[in-house]
Amino acid sequence: xxxxxxxxxxxxxxxxxxxxxxxxxxxxxxxxxxxxxxxxxxxxxxxxxxxxxxxxxxxxxxxxxxxxxxxxxxxxxxxxxxxxxxxxxxxxxxxxxxxxxxxxxxxxxxxxxxxxxxxxxxxxxxxxxxxxxxxxxxxxxxxxxxxxxxxxxxxxxxxxxxxxxxxxxxxxxxxxxxxxxxxxxxxxxxxxxxxxxxxxxxxxxxxxxxxxxxxxxxxxxxxxxxxxx
Numbered sequence: 001x002x003x004x005x006x007x008x009x010x011x012x013x014x015x016x017x018x019x020x021x022x023x024x025x026x027x028x029x030x031x032x033x034x035x036x037x038x039x040x041x042x043x044x045x046x047x048x049x050x051x052x053x054x055x056x057x058x059x060x061x062x063x064x065x066x067x068x069x070x071x072x073x074x075x076x077x078x079x080x081x082x083x084x085x086x087x088x089x090x091x092x093x094x095x096x097x098x099x100x101x102x103x104x105x106x107x108x109x110x111x112x113x114x115x116x117x118x119x120x121x122x123x124x125x126x127x128x129x130x131x132x133x134x135x136x137x138x139x140x141x142x143x144x145x146x147x148x149x150x151x152x153x154x155x156x157x158x159x160x161x162x163x164x165x166x167x168x169x170x171x172x173x174x175x176x177x178x179x180x181x182x183x184x185x186x187x188x189x190x191x192x193x194x195x196x197x198x199x200x201x202x203x204x205x206x207x208x209x210x211x212x213x214x215x216x217x218x219x220x221x222x223x224x225x226x227x228x229x
Contacts, residue, residue: 001025001046004063021065025051040091041080052097062095104130104203108138108213116218117190120148123213125181125199129155129173132204136181138167141197143189143217151183158183192218 006019028044048064055062066079080091106127115121125136134156140146146165151158156171158181173179187195195215202208 001027001048002065002067003048003051004065007061007063019063023051025064040088041078048095052095064095066093104128104134104201104206104209106136106199106201106209106211108197108199108211110197110213110215113214114216114219115187117187120184120186121215122182122184123197125169125211127179127201129171129175129177129179130203130206131172131175133172134170134204135202136167136169136199137202138197138199140165140167140185141195143187143191143193143195144197145186145188147183147185149184151181154178154180187215187217189217192220 001024002021003023003025004019005022008019025046025048028046030044031042048062051064052062080088080093082092084092104127106125109124109126110121111124112121123138125138127134127136146162147160147167151160151167151169153169153171155173155177156169156179158167158169160167160183167181167183169179169181171179189195195217196212197215198210198212200208200210
């Protein structure tokens with residue numbers, strides 16, 4: 001099985017103007033038969049995943065060619081083309097493409113990462129759109145206040161529900177487009193602790209994913225003496 005790097009026309013192609021092969025994708029052994037092959041023939045399969053992905057990435061059609069060795073021991077094979085009559089439609093060569101969905105990912109960060117009671121910190125959530133409906137939720141920990149100003153989003157719609165203390169974002173953003181959410185909150189606790197805030201991103205095409213931003217509340221600073229040799 002070969003990939004072809006040039007366009008060609010089946011009505012005008014000849015031995016002299018045939019396009020050049022680009023890459024050998026691999027081969028397959030054909031088992032000799034004592035008698036004629038059963039109808040409609042014996043199917044053989046090649047994995048052309050990489051070639052299909054490269055063609056798609058380049059915005060080009062996938063051009064494939066099947067060839068056989070010219071040794072005297074390599075004869076007696078028959079291939080059907082894609083335009084063979086309906087009597088053998090099942091014997092036409094077939095390319096099967098299974099489209100994959102990129103796995104969603106999300107990143108949560110907080111600045112500053114160390115704060116005292118009453119101090120305002122800002123959460124920044126970032127992820128990439130997938131072209132499918134997505135939902136992000138953030139149930140704020142009890143040690144944090146409600147957003148001190150309205151949450152902001154670069155794309156989609158974001159809101160805050162005071163009853164559930166939940167920040168919710170919803171939207172359908174084109175694949176690969178970066179989405180940024182920001183909202184400031186204040187530290188409510190005077191205790192010395194680590195506050196972990198977890199966001200959950202749900203994509204219609206994959207399993208939910210999460211990210212946790214950790215904040216040190218009311219930490220103690222220790223200054224070490226500076227020494228010189």
